[in-house]
Amino acid sequence: NVDSSASPGSDDDETPVGKRPKPVTATEVKVNVSIPEAASRAAKTGADGVGLLRLEHLVLSLDKTPERYIRDEGVEAYIEELMDGVQTVAEEFYPRPVRVRTIDAPTDEFRQLEGGEEEPHEHNPMLGYRGIRRSLDRPEVFEHELEAFKRLYDMGYENLEIMFPLVTDGDDVAAARGHMEAVGIDPDERDWGVMIETPASARGVDDIIAEGVDFVSFGTNDLTQYVLAVDRNNEHVSDRFDELHPAVLEMIGDAIDDCRAAGVDTSICGQAGSDPDMVDFLVRKGITSISANIDAVADVLDEVDKVEEQLILDSVR
Ligand code: PEP
Ligand code: MG
Numbered sequence: 001n002v003d004s005s006a007s008p009g010s011d012d013d014e015t016p017v018g019k020r021p022k023p024v025t026a027t028e029v030k031v032n033v034s035i036p037e038a039a040s041r042a043a044k045t046g047a048d049g050v051g052l053l054r055l056e057h058l059v060l061s062l063d064k065t066p067e068r069y070i071r072d073e074g075v076e077a078y079i080e081e082l083m084d085g086v087q088t089v090a091e092e093f094y095p096r097p098v099r100v101r102t103i104d105a106p107t108d109e110f111r112q113l114e115g116g117e118e119e120p121h122e123h124n125p126m127l128g129y130r131g132i133r134r135s136l137d138r139p140e141v142f143e144h145e146l147e148a149f150k151r152l153y154d155m156g157y158e159n160l161e162i163m164f165p166l167v168t169d170g171d172d173v174a175a176a177r178g179h180m181e182a183v184g185i186d187p188d189e190r191d192w193g194v195m196i197e198t199p200a201s202a203r204g205v206d207d208i209i210a211e212g213v214d215f216v217s218f219g220t221n222d223l224t225q226y227v228l229a230v231d232r233n234n235e236h237v238s239d240r241f242d243e244l245h246p247a248v249l250e251m252i253g254d255a256i257d258d259c260r261a262a263g264v265d266t267s268i269c270g271q272a273g274s275d276p277d278m279v280d281f282l283v284r285k286g287i288t289s290i291s292a293n294i295d296a297v298a299d300v301l302d303e304v305d306k307v308e309e310q311l312i313l314d315s316v317r
Contacts, residue, residue, distance in 0.1 A: 008090070008091065008094045008095070008155070008156040008157050008158070008159070026288070027282075027283050027287060027288070027289065027290065027304050027308065028048035028049070028288065028289035028290070029047055029048055029289065029290055029291075029292065029297060029300050029301050029304055030047050030048050030049045030050060030051035030099075030267070030269075030289050030290065030291040030292070031045055031047035031049075031050055031051065031291060031292060031293070031294055031297050032050070032051055032052045032053075032269055032273075032291050032292065032293055032294070033050050033052070033053045033089055033294075034054060034057055035057050035058070035061070035085075036058070036084075036085045036086075036088035036089050038294065039088055039089040039092040039093070040092055041294060042089075042092075042093075042294050043092045043093055043096075045294060045297040045298065046297070046301070047096075047291075047292075047297050048096060048097075048289065049093060049096040049097040049098060049099070049159075049289075050089060050093055050096075050097070050098040050099055050100075050291070051099055051217065051267055051268075051269045051273075051289060051290075051291020051292075052099060052101060052163075052217070052269035052291055053086065053089055053098060053099065053100045053101065054101055054104070055082065055085075055086075055100055055101055055102055055103050055104075055145065056103045056104055056105040056109075058081065058082060058085040058086075059082075059103055059105070060105065060109065060113065062081060062113075063113055063114055064113055064114040064115050065110050065113050065114070065115035065116060065118070065119070066078065066103070066141050066144075067115060067118065067138075067141060068113070068114055068115025068118070069081075069115070070141070070144070071115075075144060078144055079144050079147055079148045079151070082144075082145060082148035083148045083151060083152055086098075086100055086148065086149070086152060086160070087152060087155075087157065090152060090157040090159055090160055091157075093159065094157065094159050095158075095159050096159060097159050097160075097161055097191065098159055098160055098161065099161040099162075099163050099193075099215075099217070099267075099269075099291075100149065100160060100161065100162060100163065101163045101164070101165050101195065102132070102135055102142065102145050102146075102162065102163070102164055102165065103131075103134075103135065103145060104130055104131040104132075104165035104166060105130065106122075106125035106126055106128070106129075106130045107119040107120055107121075107122055107125050107128065107129055107130070108122075108125045126222075126225070126231070126232075126233075130165075130166060131164075131165035131166025131167075131197075132164050132165060132166050132167050132172050132175075132176055132194075133166065133172075135164075135176070135179075136172065136175050136176070136179075139179060142179055143179055143182060143183050146162070146179055146180055146182075146183045146185060147183050149162055149185065150183050150184055150185050153185065153190065160190075161190070161191040161192060161193070161214075161215070162180065162185075162190065162191075162192040162193075163192070163193055163194060163195060163215075163217060164176045164192075164193075164194045164195065165194075165195045165197065165219065166195065166197050166198065166219075166222065167194045167195070167197075167198070167201050167208065168198050168200045168201060169200055169201065169204050169207055169208070170204065170207030170208050170210060170211055172194075173194055173207075173208050173211040173213065174211050176194075177192075177211055177212065180192065187212055188212065191214045191215065192213065192214060192215075193213040193214050193215035193216055193217065193264075193265070194208060194213055194216055194217075195216070195217050195218070195219040195222075195269070196208075196216050196217065196218050196219065196223065196252075196255055197218075197219035197221075197222035197223050197226070198222070198223070198226055199223070199226055199227055199251060202223065202251040202252070202254070202255045203251070203254075203255075205255045205258045205259060206258055206262070209258070209259065209262045209264050213264060214264065214265060215264060215265035215266065215267060215288070216255070216259060216264060216265075216266055216267070217266075217267040217268065217269045217291070218252055218255075218266070218267070218268040218269070218270060219269060219270050220243045220248070220252075220268060220270030220271065220272040220273070220278075221270045221271055221272075222270070223248060223251070223252070223270070224241060224242070224243045224245070224248050224270075224272075225241070227245070227247050227248050227251060228240065228241070228242070228245055228247065228248070243270065243271070243272035243275065243278060244272070244275070244277055244278060244281075249281060252268075252281075252282075252285075253281075253285050256282075256285045256286060256287055257285075260286055265288040265289070266286075266287045266288050266289075267287065267288060267289045267290065267291060268282060268287065268290055268291060269291040271293075273290045273291050273292050273300070274292040274293050274296035274299075274300060276299070276300075276303045279300055279303045279304060279307065280303065280307050283303075283304055283307040283308060283311070284307065284311065290304065
């Protein structure tokens with residue numbers, strides 16, 4: 001159960017254990033957290049926050065689809081399960097920011113769970129009913145997720161940030177924003193944003209910015225698969241899956257330019273954020289933060305500092 005006696009902020013004057021000294025310039029290094037049990041190890045990396053907490057991992061661990069869980073155990077139990085998991089991470093990192101992504105599992109993953117027989121059958125689940133698409137189509141389930149965030153905000157976890165996956169355009173973002181408002185979260189008061197994972201969202205990032213997002217985060221696992229038309233889970237074409245392909249980098253680079261011009265933070269939370277060549281590219285483009293796997297944080301910190309030092313040297317030469 002959620003411990004409502006938790007007191008975020010009580011020890012926020014102390015520098016978190018392992019936090020690195022102020023970086024030379026501004027690129028922050030965050031960490032991806034898969035499950036709440038990994039939070040304490042993740043926090044000890046010294047990362048500046050959590051760049052991605054995948055909410056669907058919490059749900060998949062309940063062994064039932066959200067719809068079946070709610071039917072069997074009730075709405076309150078569902079909301080409390082979500083709150084419990086997110087609170088563990090938010091508490092561990094407080095006051096460092098924790099970016100929680102709303103549920104994004106394809107129907108073939110949900111099908112493994114109890115209740116999975118009710119999932120729609122799809123030829124291309126990765127192009128189908130997942131992420132914000134499913135959420136907007138099932139607002140009653142979606143709003144329970146948002147209700148969990150709302151209650152955590154009310155408990156003082158102001159370090160939570162909400163992120164929406166697989167958006168296509170400004171309309172998706174406006175609709176998601178509307179659901180935040182419907183549960184009583186003021187989007188102008190909280191930090192929230194979206195993942196840039198579809199080519200349309202990268203190219204149309206100005207329309208997304210216009211909806212008032214505070215940040216965007218590049219989901220390079222999906223963005224690469226959609227830009228190159230290479231299934232990220234297909235071993236027969238895995239040698240063609242290249243996050244550093246010029247077409248992918250151009251799309252990311254242009255979107256960073258648009259966001260910087262508008263004062264919107266940029267981040268990466270795909271696997272490629274742990275790759276030194278990608279880090280080099282992103283720091284030079286002026287990305288706000290990079291989120292890496294737990295085991296890669298130390299190397300990414302070193303790489304970021306190295307590139308930033310080089311940039312400073314270049315600027316004075
Ligand atoms: C991504 O697509 O890069 C991402 C981080 O999301 P996921 O891997 O969960 O699809
Ligand atoms: Mg993705």
